[in-house]
Amino acid sequence: MAEQIAENQDNSEYGRLLGQEYLTFSLGDEHYAVDILKVQEIRGYGAVTKIANAPSFIKGVINLRGVIVPIIDLRIKFNLGKAHYDEFTIVIVLNLANRVVGMVVDGVSDVVSLAGDEIKNPPDFSANFDSEYILGLATVDEQMLIIADIEKLMSSEEMALVDKTRARAE
Amino acid sequence: MSFDLSQFNQLFFEETAEHLATMESLMLNMDVQSPDMDDLNAVFRAAHSIKGNSGTFGFNDMTAVTHELETLLDLVRKGETDLTDEMVDVTLQAGDVLGGMLEAHQNGEEPDQEPAKAVIEELNRQLAIAKGGDFPQSEPQSGQTFAEELPPQTEATQSALTQSYLIRFPAPDQELDMLFDSLKELGDLTIIDAPSEDSNDWLFSLQTDSAKDDLKDLITFMVPEDNLSIEEELSADDGSFGFFETVGSDESSDDDVGYGFFDDLELSDDKAPQAAAKEDDDPGFGFFDDEPEEASSDSSDKKDSTQPDSDKSDADPGYGFFDEPEESSAKEMSSSSDKSSEKEQKSDKSDQGTEFDGYGFFEPLKNQPAAKQENSSAKSADKPAPAKVETAKSRSAKPAAAAAVKGGGADSSIRVSVEKVDQLINQVGELVITQAMLAQMASEVDPILHEKMANGLAQLERNTRDLQDSVMSIRMMPISIVFSRFPRVVRDLAGKLNKKVKLEMVGENTELDRSMIEKLTDPLTHLIRNSLDHGIESPEARAAAGKDQTGTILLRASHQGGNIVVEVQDDGAGLNRERILSKAQEKGIAVSENMPDSEVWQLIFAPGFSTAAAVTDVSGRGVGMDVVKRNITSLGGRLEIESMEGIGSRISIRLPLTLAILDGLQVALGDEIYIVPLTSIIGSMQPDPNDIKTVSGEGAVINVRDEYLPIIKLGELLNMPAEFNDYEQGIMVVLESDGKRVGLFVDDLVGQSQVVIKSLEANYRKVDGVSGATILGTGRVALILDVEELISMHKKRAKKKPSGMLVQGV
Incomplete structure (x- = not known):
């Protein structure tokens, strides 16, 4: 009980640190937000080269101006929405810890500025999107935004984006 | 103002490594009986630069070693003693010790002082011998720092002291030791007034042949410029001028008006009259032209002592980019050597002063060859310099020196991180793809209606291809970087094995990818050691076989199609077919008597294969050729062997142009x-x-x-x-x-x-x-x-x- 009170007190402090701009995107019916400073660019989906023996949510690699960038589909990874690809399919290219990763999303919605106290601590729940990778929740225009710790997610072993030894070292 | 030198350490490391390499290659090519004066001077200059720089950067252990080395070299250089084999050995040894220290410093470790002590002792011993034995150990000891005056410099300064400056500035907050040390290097420093209670100023006089501006640059590293005053003392020698001194006040400088800027003005005193006759004063070159002066100063023997510094003349603060157009200036010089010339000597003035400006970062190593060539051409002034250059290049006996020197000797260069180059290559690659995409799109429109666009695109294609070629060539380096180490390997090993071996190198300027050059060193070293140990016979055996007692190892690099071919060829005994076959059978490798030679030779690449009768510390353990093969294969290359019994063998390495x-x-x-x-x-x-x-x-x-x-x-x-x-x-x-x-x-x-x-x-x-x-x-x-x-x-x-x-x- 005491812990919980302490946590609530920390809440505003916790949130203030996060007060900044976020890029919001949708996956199925859910809305997510990532730190805009981690976003390198947004581009269309196309010309993906499949990789041998890769999990299904890793769509392959693309050539991003001479750099080979892996593309993952979060919709497949988290069973959200239908994974179909057309000319409107969007890839958010993220720059995380000197690695470039592209993620396929259903759509990019907006850039929102969230003040620290607008972000609430996530409750503990079990979901595909493990709460470990959620920094907080916020409400914008009566919609719940899930603020994702995208760096932690992408470097997790679960995503198989990084060599195991490297993942551990990081 | 505080000034952190450590940010320049990397430059120091790189530059010193270059100096060490030059020193080594020159020393290896030295003919002990009749050493080439220019080479000796070049070695001395390299040692001197290392000493100066290491002192500046506070690596005093290196300074101590080079100091001794320099003292010894100076004696040889001035003809006071003859060069001996032992001296060459100790010089090489000192070079190794310095290399070790450099590496340690580079890794931020404290170098082991033991080898340094040993080599200093040995240097002192040689010095004592050189001086006729009456100087047992009294020569400068290792504890010294570079700040102490050395014979060469003292002499230099004495012979060329031309100006005395009164320098005054308020005592700054930080230590001035370094500044004083640097100033001492330039000339005679007398402190007249140190900061005390009634005066907060430093006042001292400096007798030097450096230009005032150089001094100023040097001092303003430590002291705010506005409070600094540098005055000339009238007691100085006649007719010496600083960089920005009144042009024209000297009767000889008329034709320099307008160029006076970078032109170290002449010191037209009477110190080197005979040099004057050989000097060239082409105003067109006056800008960057330091070499001719140097040549001229060299040519007058009594100016010799200025040489250690004269190669640095182009290290003028911040002007290092304006590298000498060597060839042309040399040509110019010889063709117009009868022209009026008054500029000689000025280098004396500027050179010593410039040594510490900018701490010699910009000092390109390559000036040494130029200096060398020009020195010699100045000596025989009517002989066209370019011809001399060519003969130097074609002299196969000295390929190493030519290579090392040439390798660095091209034009001005800048250091760029590989990362930046790779980025550039990536971006150009992207451009090529974009261009291909545009071309693809353009092919879908009517070429007659859009003729101009088609033309433009065609031009874009040409330009992008050219750009790509140029960018790829940035990564290319001459193979001489690897080759230059082999004269030493061969020399050491031949001595150890009591064999007489001559190493010839051809095509050192062949270029290949930098990353490949690094990975080629080990396999090549191995092949050369193999040739020496197994290939070349002992002098007696060679004589018995009617061959020249001195064996030859030929190292050749060339382009063949899209490949680089590096060959190691010796005129030794060749591979022994029977021995290889029996050895293979011993090892359980399936062989047959009628295998073609080429297949038999390939057997030596099998792991653990050695036909050497006895295991030496050089080779014979059979852990070699398989590693060589693996290394070469990992570079995407191939190995080919040709051999003839009694005639020799040749191993060719065929490599792709680049790893990328x-x-x-x-x-x-x-x-x-x-x-x-x-x-x-x-x-x-x-x-x-x-x-x-x-x-x-x-x-x-x-x-x-x-x-x-x-x-x-x-x-x-x-x-x-x-x-x-x-x-x-x-x-x-x-x-x-x-x-x-x-x-x-x-x-x-x-x-x-x-x-x-x-x-x-x-x-x-x-x-x-x-x-x-x-x-x-x-x-x-x-x-x-x-x-x-x-x-x-x-x-x-x-x-x-x-x-x-x-x-x-x-």
Whole structure:
């Protein structure tokens, strides 16, 4: 009980640190937000080269101006929405810890500025999107935004984006 | 104002390494009986630069060693003693010690002082001998710092002291020791007034031949400029002027008006009259032109002592970029050597002063060759300098010196991080792809209506190709970087083995990718050691065989088609066919008496193979050739051996031009394209179903020329959809890796191309069976297959499925 009170007190402090701009995107019916400073660019989906023996949510690699960038589909990874690809399919290219990763999303919605106290601590729940990778929740225009710790997610072993030894070292 | 030198440490390390290399190569080529004065001077200059720089940067242990070395070299250089073999040895030894220290400092470690002490002792011993034994150990000891005056410098300053300056500035906050040390290097420093209670100023006089501006630059590193006053003392020698001194006040400087800027004004005193006659004063070169003066000062013997510094004249603060147009200035000089000339001597003035400006960062090593060439041409002033240059180059006896010197001697250069270059290459690659895309789009429109656009695009294509070529060439370095170390290897080893060996090098300027150069060093060293140990016979044996007692090892690099070929050739005994065959039998390698020579030679690459009768510390343990082969293979290269008994042998290494590019065959599988390295491809065929057999109904083999090869279905192995599953429709590519052959079944062959290798791991992870990725002309990514890994993957799969038996091996 005491812990919980302490946590609530920390809440505003916790949130203030996060007060900044976020890029919001949708996956199925859910809305997510990532730190805009981690976003390198947004581009269309196309010309993906499949990789041998890769999990299904890793769509392959693309050539991003001479750099080979892996593309993952979060919709497949988290069973959200239908994974179909057309000319409107969007890839958010993220720059995380000197690695470039592209993620396929259903759509990019907006850039929102969230003040620290607008972000609430996530409750503990079990979901595909493990709460470990959620920094907080916020409400914008009566919609719940899930603020994702995208760096932690992408470097997790679960995503198989990084060599195991490297993942551990990081 | 505080000034942190450590940020320049890297430059110091690089530069010192270069100096050490020059020193070594020059020393190795030194003819002990009649040493070349220019070479001696060049060695001395290198030592001197190392000493000066290491002192400036506070690596006093290095300063101590170079100080002793310099003292010894100076004696030789001035002809006070004769060069001996021992001196050459100790110089090389000192070079090694310095190299070790440099490395330690570079890694931020404290170097081991023991070898330094030993070498200093040895240097002192040589010095004592050189001086006739009456100087036992009294010569400068190791504890000294560079700040102490050295014989050469004292002499230099005395002979050329031309100006005395009164310098005054308020005492700054920080230590001035370094500044004073530097000033002492320049000349005679007398402190008149130190800061005390009634005056806060430093006042001292400095007698130097440096220009006032140089002094100013030096001092303003430590002291705010506005409070600094530098005045000339009238007591100085006549007619000396600083850089910005009144032009024209000297009667001889008329034709320099307008160029006075960078032109170290003449010191037209009477110190080197004979040099004056040889000097060139072409105003067109006056700008950057320091060399001629140097040459002239060299040519007058009594000016010799200015040399240690004179090569630094172009290190004028911040002007290092304006490198001498060496050849042309040399030419100019000789062609117009009868022209009026008054500029000689000025180098004396500026050179010493400039040594510490900018701490010599900009001092290009390459000036030494230029200086050398010009020195010699100045001596025989009517002989055209360029001709001299050529003879120097063509003298095969001295290829190393020429190479080392040449290698650095090209034009001005800048240091750029490899990362930046790689980025540039990437961006240009991207540009090429964009251009191809545009061309593709343009081909869809009416070429008559859009003629101008088509022309523009055609030009864009040419330009991008040119740009790509230029950018790729940035990574290329002359192979002399590797070659230059071998004279030393050969010399040391020949001595140890009591053999007489001459090393000749051809094509040191052949360029190849920098990363490859680094990886080539070990295999080449090994091959050369092998040639020396096994190839070249002892002088007696050679004499008995009617050969010249001195064996020759020829190291040659050349371009052949799209490859670089490096050959190590010796005129020794050649490989012994019988011995290799019997050894192979001993080792259990399948051989037959009537194998062709070429196959017999390849046997020496087997692990653990050595035919040396006795194991020496040089070679014979048989852990070598297989490693050489592996290293070369990992560079995408091939090894070829030719040998004739009693005549000699030649080992050729054939390498691709660059590591960043791979010759590959594009194969199609489903929608994807994969690249198979050409080096592992034996052939390809449309399989005849009759040749394909199954083993236990699962593992399939194909009969290729009476050999059953296991079949790898690429699609199955990589879990990728293939267009054809039926052997009749697809293509079988026969691959070989590590002596194992397999048939790789793919949908189709697309074509052969050179591809740029990209890392998949930079942003993703290692993928089994794939060594990297590349970008095709279409802009798509294609994976490059790793044949060795594919084969082992296939084996593992076969083992997992107990029902699927596979024919192992070949």
